[in-house]
Amino acid sequence: xxxxxxxxxxxxxxxxxxxxxxxxxxxxxxxxxxxxxxxxxxxxxxxxxxxxxxxxxxxxxxxxxxxxxxxxxxxxxxxxxxxxxxxxxxxxxxxxxxxxxxxxxxxxxxxxxxxxxxxxxxxxxxxxxxxxxxxxxxxxxxxxxxxxxxxxxxxxxxxxxxxxxxxxxxxxxxxxxx
Numbered sequence: 497x498x499x500x501x502x503x504x505x506x507x508x509x510x511x512x513x514x515x516x517x518x519x520x521x522x523x524x525x526x527x528x529x530x531x532x533x534x535x536x537x538x539x540x541x542x543x544x545x546x547x548x549x550x551x552x553x554x555x556x557x558x559x560x561x562x563x564x565x566x567x568x569x570x571x572x573x574x575x576x577x578x579x580x581x582x583x584x585x586x587x588x589x590x591x592x593x594x595x596x597x598x599x600x601x602x603x604x605x606x607x608x609x610x611x612x613x614x615x616x617x618x619x620x621x622x623x624x625x626x627x628x629x630x631x632x633x634x635x636x637x638x639x640x641x642x643x644x645x646x647x648x649x650x651x652x653x654x655x656x657x658x659x660x661x662x663x664x665x666x667x668x669x670x671x672x673x674x
Contacts, residue, residue: 498648517571530628531587543569598624
């Protein structure tokens with residue numbers, strides 16, 4: 497949603513209603529088939545089906561747009577991308593390839609005895625390639641997720657504040673010209 501807001505500078509109600517699509521890939525864990533909904537083999541046809549469904553509904557109303565299905569597809573695909581950045585493993589070609597990929601960022605800052613003595617170690621991201629294992633325990637919140645939500649709310653709040661202040665100055669200038 498941060499990216500959509502940054503590009504469009506507004507939030508439509510439908511963008512919020514479609515948020516459940518961001519967690520759709522994680523339903524594969526409840527199905528007992530870890531990787532099924534993290535696979536492009538499954539997700540691409542699902543996104544195309546969403547577009548076909550929207551096209552069919554919109555055709556009845558004489559509106560030729562794919563806005564909702566594109567936003568839902570963006571949410572689903574961004575979930576896969578963020579899971580890769582979070583270490584994965586994301587099984588992009590499941591069921592043909594059971595192993596998934598992810599990235600690990602092991603960089604550390606090592607401080608010395610004075611402020612000018614330090615070193616940065618393991619700066620290169622590392623590719624993770626492994627088969628995901630089913631589990632009965634999955635984390636709900638992450639520090640990255642909470643930080644992203646706070647950043648998003650902060651961006652929206654500052655944008656609203658900026659618009660409110662700009663509107664007040666326009667009103668004052670208009671009143672002075674009267």
